[in-house]
Amino acid sequence: MSSGFFVTGTDTNVGKTWSTLALMRALQRQGLSVNGMKPVAAGCEWLQGGWRNSDALLLQQYASRALDYRHINPYAFQPSVSPHIACGNTDVRLDVILNAYRFLKTQGDCVLVEGAGGWFSPLCRAWDNAYLAVALQLPIILVVGVRLGCINHALLTYRAIQQSGCELAGWLAVLIDKDMPEFQANLDFLKQRIGSPLLGVLPHLPSPDFAYLAALITLPK
Ligand SMILES: Nc1ncnc2c1ncn2[C@@H]1O[C@H](COP(=O)(O)OP(=O)(O)OP(=O)(O)O)[C@@H](O)[C@H]1O
Ligand SMILES: [Mg+2]
Secondary structure, eight states, X not given: OOSEEEEEESSTTSSXXXXXXXXXXXXXXXXXXXXXXXXXXXXXXXXXXXXXXXXXXXXXXXXXXXXXXHHHOSEEESSSSOHHHHTTTOOOOHHHHHHHHHHHHTTSSEEEEEOSSSTTOBSSSSOBHHHHHHHHTOOEEEEEEOSTTHHHHHHHHHHHHHHHTOOEEEEEEEOOSTTOTTHHHHHHHXXXXXXXXXXXXXXXXXXXXXXXXXXXXXXXX
């Protein structure tokens, strides 16, 4: 199995963080030491003397090792807007992110990197999630937030990942809309069209339970 994965999604707010934490738990249950990373985050609060993002704090909390926040989230911006706007005049440097990732690699068996937004969402003015995933040379896990419209978003993202040359290790279906009609029919359609394994169907939960979700995941080969 790969020593890392880049977790992308069909959109913002589709379950990437919950899925990443469930994947971390699933890998940890195999006895692996697993850490998470959110390279660029927009939407932060001032805590403990710095800007802190709630996704990155969860990744820090569920990591196998006690890690310094700056390695998990090297770029944290206050406004809750697209990172290419939130970054203002800050130069978001790829080498800084790659160095933080390489450091995390030395701290365990596996690193899960959560993107921001979707595959083509910009992470700064110059480049986007797709560019970072290629630079990290990681297989991709695609989180499909299952709701009306997700088929188009999922297939566009699938095609774009293929065109980037990245490997899609698998995908997760997250039932973010608990009242989604014809959930199973939508899922069956996506299973036919996405040529990588479905790693799990994560149900709609009233509150997060990452250990429970982890048990529903089949890890990629
Ligand atoms: N399995 C689930 N059951 C119920 N609600 C969920 C589930 N997964 C995610 N959610 C809800 O959707 C919200 C967004 O999930 P999450 O934070 O994982 O999305 P994201 O794709 O990481 O968003 P962002 O683009 O902000 O990083 C969560 O706050 C939670 O309320
Ligand atoms: Mg998130």
